[in-house]
Amino acid sequence: MRQQKKFSPERGGRNGRPSSPNRAPNRPDLVRLYGRHPVTAALANPERRLVRLYATREALAEVETPAKLDVRVMDSQELKRLVPEGAPTQGLVLETHPLEGPALFDILQNIAPEDRRPILVLDQVTDPHNIGAILRSAAAFDACAVVTQDRHAPPETGALAKSASGCLELVPWVRVVNLARALDEIAEAGFWRIGMDGRAERSLSDVLGTCRPCLVLGAEGAGLRPNVVEHCDELAKLPISGRVESLNVSNAAAIALYAAAARG
Incomplete structure (x- = not known):
């Protein structure tokens, strides 16, 4: 089992920031x-x-x-x-103008060590309606942030904002260039990276325990990419009926976020 490390600004560049910011560029369009x-x-x-x-x-x-x-x-x-x-x-x-997404470093630096709210990481979830619905669930269950890889996620649009029903303004949406590197930064901040995979041996409720969870979900059908799986600490599944092959990613995210919140 990976030993959790204390998040250390000193490991970064000047002003405690990473020397190579893993942050997607802003979009100037309206x-x-x-x-x-x-x-x-x-x-x-x-x-x-x-x-x-x-x-x-x-x-x-x-x-x-x-x-x-x-x-x-x-x-x-x-x-x-x-x-x-x-x-x-x-x-x-x-x-x-589109919202200026925060830097992952800033989000992690401002999460208190005792805070067990989850971070949600999405791997190649490209449908704007799914992203919007996930942002709404993230707000409902008080997630710290939603993280996506910029080139494998939709831009901010009216359709996405409509699906989020106002929650686009409430949950930090962090866009990064390199998702694997982002997962490493999240681990360094003390989060346990749980990849959601229907083939996993253990259920999410068994894996969560008292950890600070980072829930990692892939696109429906394709699932998590191998390189993303390699940057997870553990895999977990939702206990769904064998009559259903999988859930829509927005539904799976809502259930996973509820499970993290329901630990008390």
């Missing part, structure tokens, strides 16, 4: 969020760099907007032309 929950949550997030709000008069009367925000009043048909076909606006469309 996104359009739509729907009541995503838009109102974004308006209330001080980390958001807002650009413009498009709204019907009825919807605008029910939201609080920053004093200097550019607001354009439109009818519902005009709003529909700003979003993908069939997307439900509920009278609100917000143009904004």
Whole structure:
């Protein structure tokens, strides 16, 4: 069993930061969020760099907007032309810069040693609806962060934010360049890396114990890549019926997060 090490800023470069930051570059383009929950949550997030709000008069009367925000009043048909076909606006469309994701180092440095909340790592989960649903579950079960590899995860979009139902603003979403290196940093911070695999011998409830869990999930079907498995401390499975081959990754993540939270 791997011996857990104390997270040490001194191992990094100047100012205690890693000499080679494992952080994906920011995206300068704008996104359009739509729907009541995503838009109102974004308006209330001080980390958001807002650009413009498009709204019907009825919807605008029910939201609080920053004093200097550019607001354009439109009818519902005009709003529909700003979003993908069939997307439900509920009278609100917000143009904004994408959130600037935090650095993994900063997240780990600010987690107290006694904090047993999980970190969730996603390996090649590319569907924006799954990512959004996972962010919602991560917020519901108080996860420290969700970590993805930048080139194998979707960008921030209106569809993803709608699936997250406002929780995109609540859970730190960390994008990294190298997922294996990120898992090593997480281990150094004292987390036990549990790879979710239906072929594992032990169930998640047996593996969790009193550890600080880092739950690692792969895409539905493909599962975890071999290199990611090599950077896990242990594999675990969910006790699902043999009549079902696997669960959707967002469902599996919700169950795993609940199991981590239910330890008391």
